[in-house]
Amino acid sequence: MKSPAAGAVGTAATATATNGEGVEKKSINPELWQACAGPLVNLPAAGTHVVYFPQGHSEQVAASMKKDVDAQIPNYPNLPSKLLCLLHNVTLHADPETDEVYAQMTLQPVSSFDKDALLRSDLALKSNKPQTEFFCKTLTASDTSTHGGFSVPRRAAEKIFPPLDFSMQPPAQELVARDLHDNVWTFRHIYRGQPKRHLLTTGWSLFISGKRLFAGDSVLFIRDEKQQLLLGIRRANRQPTNLSSSVLSSDSMHIGILAAAAHAAANNSPFTVFYNPRASPSEFVIPLAKYYKAVYSNQISLGMRFRMMFETEESGTRRYMGTITGISDLDPVRWKNSQWRNLQVGWDESTADLKRPRQPGMPDDDSSDLDSLLKRTMPWLGDDICMKDPQAPPGLSLVQWMNMQQNPSLAHSMQPNYMQSLSGSVLQNLPGADLSLSVRHVITSNASAKQRAVKCPKAASASTTA
Amino acid sequence: MKSPAAGAVGTAATATATNGEGVEKKSINPELWQACAGPLVNLPAAGTHVVYFPQGHSEQVAASMKKDVDAQIPNYPNLPSKLLCLLHNVTLHADPETDEVYAQMTLQPVSSFDKDALLRSDLALKSNKPQTEFFCKTLTASDTSTHGGFSVPRRAAEKIFPPLDFSMQPPAQELVARDLHDNVWTFRHIYRGQPKRHLLTTGWSLFISGKRLFAGDSVLFIRDEKQQLLLGIRRANRQPTNLSSSVLSSDSMHIGILAAAAHAAANNSPFTVFYNPRASPSEFVIPLAKYYKAVYSNQISLGMRFRMMFETEESGTRRYMGTITGISDLDPVRWKNSQWRNLQVGWDESTADLKRPRQPGMPDDDSSDLDSLLKRTMPWLGDDICMKDPQAPPGLSLVQWMNMQQNPSLAHSMQPNYMQSLSGSVLQNLPGADLSLSVRHVITSNASAKQRAVKCPKAASASTTA
DNA sequence: ATGTCGGCGCCCCGCCGACAA
DNA sequence: TTGTCGGCGGGGCGCCGACAT
Structure with missing residues (x-):
């Protein structure tokens, strides 16, 4: 790959598909894959470091099978709620029957990373993809x-x-x-x-x-x-492919995900995941730099203002605003202190009036009808197009955080109260931090017809704001 | 259930289907399910004891995904090659898209069983299903x-x-x-x-x-x-539904199967499997009595004569004969001393001339063309219709074996040489022992056009014979 | 006994502008 | 600007017996 740090789909993923017997098949056009996946999907670049969330992976399976996790899943105490991994490979696929797009990623857990790795991940994030017509x-x-x-x-x-x-x-x-x-x-x-x-x-x-x-x-x-x-x-028809249930029980699938990740984590051996952007509630493989910005560049607290991207019905994007109304573990027993969906956000009613930014390929639609805006309620991770509000709470810069990583004692003491005392002077250099993986419940601030629309989104591209 | 020991599909399985959200759906007609599954499929009865083979389960997944097991599967040293289980529940299903039939079984590993359990399993085997028109x-x-x-x-x-x-x-x-x-x-x-x-x-x-x-x-x-x-x-089109690969990697599926079984075995907790009779190379949930008869009623040895049932193209059944040409572990590293596919059998050329028994619903077809006979090469477990040859090697009766089970020291010493010395006087009471799960390779005794036909079957309903 | 085909009747697929939202 | 509809022409779906295997 000529440009290993590029973040655009066209260079991040090798656009080849192999079937089960290893026979090379026709390659998939990356721009077309991206268009089918939606405007907010952004795959991490191969060769960079990512953070993998087993909870999110499990959620995708639950969504695909339309079945929640049962009780008979064993605990994997040695499997953390997030795994730092090197992303070896990304291949694009499309289901031959339904044309559903999905990506295959080969991840290898790593115990540490160097400055170059973090910078590469950050660089890949910044390279914005050329939006094709x-x-x-x-x-x-x-x-x-x-x-x-x-x-x-x-x-x-x-x-x-x-x-x-x-x-x-x-x-x-x-x-x-x-x-x-x-x-x-x-x-x-x-x-x-x-x-x-x-x-x-x-x-x-x-x-x-x-x-x-x-x-x-x-x-x-x-x-x-x-x-x-x-x-x-x-396809609008979001009925989950119950087909897979004729092969493997839902329990076995969830166990398979967790056991595979646990085994890979224990041996630092590679493992393979499939990411289905239109079936999964959220991305569960996050670029390291994006993860850092979400968690460390802001002091997450109750009452904080929040901004998130949604996909509109006509394949556009739309900002939505709200306030953090709660911070708690989604599953306190199995996944304690996990950052997966630990934030509850109440969305502003007024944000429905925000104008959607004009994007190429998006039909002009000035409708402010919230119901229609959120009909496509599957949430997506957004582009880094959010601007930082000057009044935002202070956070750490990328360089500051890297220095702390190299000083374990300092990093270990990195607590919210401590972070709050740090200077936010370099914040303006940072794009908005994506917190979508942490968003859980969506609560309307006003009882109205809008409630129907905002019940569905569980997470989306999100940024903190003042 | 009125008749818990009945082995027919109509009473063995509760013919209801529930979707992922637990909503009760239309029940599936057991006779129709049986007809679609094929004449050789015989589900074990709910409430009886069965033997579960993780290897066979894994094989079904491999066949469904048309992909062999990779190397990255961790070892589960505490998971034996077979699990004695109580079969709690059997429900019949049919894929809404393809009408493919499959069954869901809830198994609970048990460490021991009593005489009644064994007799119930044996009784369920004997009750032959009423072949509908x-x-x-x-x-x-x-x-x-x-x-x-x-x-x-x-x-x-x-x-x-x-x-x-x-x-x-x-x-x-x-x-x-x-x-x-x-x-x-x-x-x-x-x-x-x-x-x-x-x-x-x-x-x-x-x-x-x-x-x-x-x-x-x-x-x-x-x-x-x-x-x-x-x-x-x-459907004749046996192309595996590669659909499931868009959700879970093949590795994760295999890990999920093994980890789920291992977890259930360690806790004696129930787990769920799906059996797809037309995708699976062999049944991997075997009635306890059938397993016993296969393993303990005969002295398995090289050169032993062998009889097995195949399904013909027109949904009939056909005997096939051969000789055991090898006994060895299919996977000596992962599954040592497993009885799953540890027998190689060379099939007789002359058995192609055997007349197929007339069965209701089966069109008359006296063709002796081996190619056409074995076009449907998926193997099936057969009915217990095989007669015991008087010259068969001696084995143990059901009662004898049960007595040995109650006498651990005796059971422990139960070795082939010892068994050979036992009297075979009660053998005529036993139906033929089904060894299909143990059959691996099929070798023709003569190089001809028949080789094409007999390459495919890896296992089928089989009985020892003289 | 049953698989394939020529014949042909008629249904409905699919192209057109009219209209309205 | 674009969604739906009446009009209508023709291609192909589908019913028939002939014929062959």
């Missing part, structure tokens, strides 16, 4: 019915599709697009009707039936660097 | 094309379907059949053409497309005790 549309009843084709949003057609020859009557062309598996789909793109509009006609119904799409699912188009048209899907 | 047909290209309907085998239509009114011209009726999920399918059943034949026309294409069936898949019809028509499917 894409558009995403939720399919309507007309789009998916057998009665007609696909109505293309005007801006999308003009921005993504090759330009039409308007001297033709009507203007039309043949579009060729490839999906995640490199399958080719061809559509007739025509500009007709009264008033004029862009339509995909011939070939569209084959796509709809072939991918088994229904109204409410989403389809997206992007152009890669070679100006090739790619397309992907995102 | 059914027929099974492999779909042809014409059956699955959009050009026409389904050609019903004559005997099948006469035996299973309600009789037609032949005063009509042409004779026709509407058939209503329910699948495993209690979904209703209606077909027009007509007797027409030159020469006359039974056909399913209107409604058939909806079924084919709805179940996503292709030529080579099989469809089966049965009548339940209320004369209701039921239908099921068996």
Whole structure:
């Protein structure tokens, strides 16, 4: 890999997929994978250090099986709530049946890390991915019915599709697009009707039936660097694939996760995890630098102001604000003093009025309806686009923390009260700290129809604010 | 349960399915489940004692994921190669997407058992299930094309379907059949053409497309005790559902199985397994009495004659004979002295000429073509229909063995040489001993086209013979 | 006994602009 | 700007017996 510290998906992950027998298959386009995963997903870069949360991994399995953990899981007292790991490898995958995207990561627990490792992780974070041009549309009843084709949003057609020859009557062309598996789909793109509009006609119904799409699912188009048209899907139907339960019991799965992590931690041997961004409630493999910033650059306390990113229905992002209303262990028996979902946050009602920042590929939508904004309630880790409020509580800089790590006695004494006395003079150099992994409950400050919307998110991209 | 010792599926398993949230769903018809599972599948009865083989369980996962076990699996030195368990519960399931049948079993390791338990297990074995009337047909290209309907085998239509009114011209009726999920399918059943034949026309294409069936898949019809028509499917496409790999790594799955069993064995606490009869190479939960008969009623030795049951293409059964050519550990490092696949068997060429016993619901097929006979190479545990050969090596009777169990010093000294000296006078009371779990490699005694067919089966219902 | 095919009737898929939101 | 609908033309679904194996 030429640029090991790059954080963008395109360079962070080797975009190859191997099946169970080790046969190399078609590679997966990283930009398309990213588009299908959603705007807030950001995989850590291979070769960097990460923090792995067994609780979060277990949560993903529970979400995939729609089943909570049972009581018969043995304790693994030697398995800490978080593991410092070296991320050896990241490969992108897509389910051949459903096109669901997921990533495979090979992690190796390490007992310590050096300054270079931390800096590499921080550098990978800062390199923002080049947002490729894409558009995403939720399919309507007309789009998916057998009665007609696909109505293309005007801006999308003009921005993504090759330009039409308007001297033709009507203007039309043949579009060729490839999906995640490199399958080719061809559509007739025509500009007709009264008033004029862009339509995909011939070939569209084959796509709809072939991918088994229904109204409410989403389809997206992007152009890669070679100006090739790619397309992907995102299913609205969030019913968990209960399929896996025919192979392994839920208990065995959870035990398998914990035992595999415990075994790897005891032997410092590599282990493999799968991260499914659209099934998992939260990322459970966090870049070391991001983890540091979340935990050590701020003094987490009750009443602290909070900012978090959500994904909107149309694949946009939206800030949301709230206040920390509680700090406690999610599972005090099994995972004591874990930072996984130890914060409760009450969300502001007023933040619904915040304007969503315009992003490329995002249709213009100025709706302030909270219900629609949060229909896609799966939370995501956000880009580091949050600005630090000058009145934020003081924290430690990256350099300060590294120095403390090299001075064990000092690090050991690093308590909230001590941290509070440190100077926050270098804070402005730090992007917002992502605390999403710590967020548990979402509480509305006002009883209204909004309660329906905010019940679902359990965690999301979050930043402390004043 | 009225008859706790019954071994038939209908009474052995509670035919209810619960989803992940504990909501009771429609019950699954046990006869239909049995028909879909195949003629050789025989689930142990709830309430009886069984022997659980972690190796076999792991094999099922490997087969489901089409991936062998990797090296990174930790050793579980305290987990024996077989666990004596009390089978608390058996529930029948069917995958809602694929109709694949599987069973969920709750096992609790026990350190000992009494005479009643052994007798109950033996009693459950002896109760033969009432073979319901059914027929099974492999779909042809014409059956699955959009050009026409389904050609019903004559005997099948006469035996299973309600009789037609032949005063009509042409004779026709509407058939209503329910699948495993209690979904209703209606077909027009007509007797027409030159020469006359039974056909399913209107409604058939909806079924084919709805179940996503292709030529080579099989469809089966049965009548339940209320004369209701039921239908099921068996897919020929044995491609493993790689879906589960998007949730959990193969390593974690294997670790999960072993760790769950080890934890349950250490605490004598219950654990849950899923048995998928059409994906698993062999059953890995064996009735205690069947295990006993396999291991203790015969002196296993090199050169011993061997008999095993296979499932034929048309859902029939077929005996196959061979000779034990080797006895050794499948995995000497991890599972020393395990009885799982420790026998190699060379199959007789001449056994291809054996007549298959006529069974209800099985179309007449006197083909002696070995290739076609063994196309369905997945092996199954068979019914106890094998007769004991008078010249068989001597073994222990059930009563003798029980007495030895109550006399530890005697049981401890129970060695092959010792057993050989015992009288075999009560042997005729014993059905053939099923050794299928121990069979590993299949070696043809003659190089020919038959080699292709016999490479695949790794184990099947087997009995020692002279 | 039953798998495949030519014939062909008619259903419904799918392309069109009209309209409205 | 774009979702839904009536209109309608034609491709293919699906029912039929012929024929072969």
